[in-house]
Amino acid sequence: GEDVEQSLFLSVREGDSSVINCTYTDSSSTYLYWYKQEPGAGLQLLTYIFSNMDMKQDQRLTVLLNKKDKHLSLRIADTQTGDSAIYFCAESKAGNAGNMLTFGGGTRLMVKP
Amino acid sequence: DSGVTQTPKHLITATGQRVTLRCSPRSGDLSVYWYQQSLDQGLQFLIQYYNGEERAKGNILERFSAQQFPDLHSELNLSSLELGDSALYFCASSVGDWEAGTQYFGPGTRLLVL
Numbered sequence: 626g627e628d629v630e631q632s633l634f635l636s637v638r639e640g641d642s643s644v645i646n647c648t649y650t651d652s653s654s655t656y657l658y659w660y661k662q663e664p665g666a667g668l669q670l671l672t673y674i675f676s677n678m679d680m681k682q683d684q685r686l687t688v689l690l691n692k693k694d695k696h697l698s699l700r701i702a703d704t705q706t707g708d709s710a711i712y713f714c715a716e717s718k719a720g721n722a723g724n725m726l727t728f729g730g731g732t733r734l735m736v737k738p
Numbered sequence: 739d740s741g742v743t744q745t746p747k748h749l750i751t752a753t754g755q756r757v758t759l760r761c762s763p764r765s766g767d768l769s770v771y772w773y774q775q776s777l778d779q780g781l782q783f784l785i786q787y788y789n790g791e792e793r794a795k796g797n798i799l800e801r802f803s804a805q806q807f808p809d810l811h812s813e814l815n816l817s818s819l820e821l822g823d824s825a826l827y828f829c830a831s832s833v834g835d836w837e838a839g840t841q842y843f844g845p846g847t848r849l850l851v852l
Contacts, residue, residue, distance in 0.1 A: 660843070667740070667828060668843040713781065717841075724832065725771065725794050726841060728781040 629716055631729035638737050643701040645732045647714035650695060654716040657690060658726065659699045662711045671699070671712075701734075709736045741765065742844035744829050750850045756817040759847045763810055763831030769793070770812040771832070771841060772804055776825035787812055788834075819851045 628650045637643045649657070658673040674681045674688045674697075681688045687700040697714055711733050715726040741764035751757055763770050772784040774797075783796035787806035798804075801819075806812045816823060826848050830841040 656840075658840075667845040668830075669740070670840060670842060673840060715781075724769065724834070724841075725783040725786060725796055726773075726830075727783070730780050 629714060629727055629729035631712075631714060631732045633730070634733050634735070636735045636737065637704050639704060639706055641704055643699075643704045643708070643734055643736075645699045645701075645712050645714075645734065647697040647699075647729050648695055649697065649714075649716050649727075649729075651716060651718060651727070652692075652695065653718050656717050657688075657697050658715040658717070659686075659688065660713045660715060660728075662713065662731070664710075668713065704734075704736050706736045706738055709734055740842040740844060742829060742831050742842055744827075744844035744847050746847060747845065748848050748850075750852065751819060752852055753819055753821060755819050755851075756815065757819065757849065759814040759816070759827050759829075759849075761812045761814070761829030761831075761844060763812070763829075764842055767831035767833050767842075768810065769832045769834060770806055770810070771830040772798075772812070772814050773828040773830065773843075774825045775828060775846070776822075779825075781828075784814070816849070821851050824849055824851045 659671040660668040685702045689698045711731040713731045715728045743762045745760045769788045771786045775781045784798040786794040804814045826846045828846045830843045832841045
């Protein structure tokens with residue numbers, strides 16, 4: 626079956642880099658996503674990577690994908706207090722059965738000043 | 739602002755009641771998705787509609803139903819509500835159907851069943 630797992634909690638100091646990890650089991654995943662959820666708010670799409678890519682960089686965000694190990698990571702450079710939130714990784718598998726997202730449980734990032 | 743709107747923002751109701759949640763997708767998006775976020779189940783996919791037709795079904799209870807109208811807005815109907823239905827319900831939209839298109843999420847409707 627499909628399963629996406631993340632560690633529950635990460636604490637870093639302001640200015641440091643944060644690395645949030647995710648593992649998935651479905652090798653036929655097409656896209657992998659990172660979403661951010663701030664308290665009381667909806668899900669904000671941060672970035673995504675196609676499954677045939679190894680890396681994607683978008684300003685302070687770097688996504689690394691190890692398809693062999695089914696491991697996805699999100700690195701946030703120069704982490705700020707405004708980055709404190711819950712981060713969800715998600716996978717989708719395009720096909721005739723639609724395009725649903727399967728989410729991990731979320732990693733709560735706490736940034737200390 | 740993702741461009742996806744959901745109403746109402748908050749809903750408080752009693753067990754056994756029925757409620758309707760509404761979603762308007764981003765301009766140009768034909769697919770609408772519904773997700774439920776609860777403390778015990780996390781974020782779970784419920785159902786997808788594309789251009790008025792059901793495309794995929796996830797962990798949606800039989801007491802729940804949805805539809806997408808000709809103007810592409812969607813409604814999620816929850817009936818015979820139970821305490822465990824209390825959750826945050828998200829709507830998302832994307833341009834396409836089966837191809838892996840990016841999904842943009844609305845702010846959610848927080849449902850509390852007392």
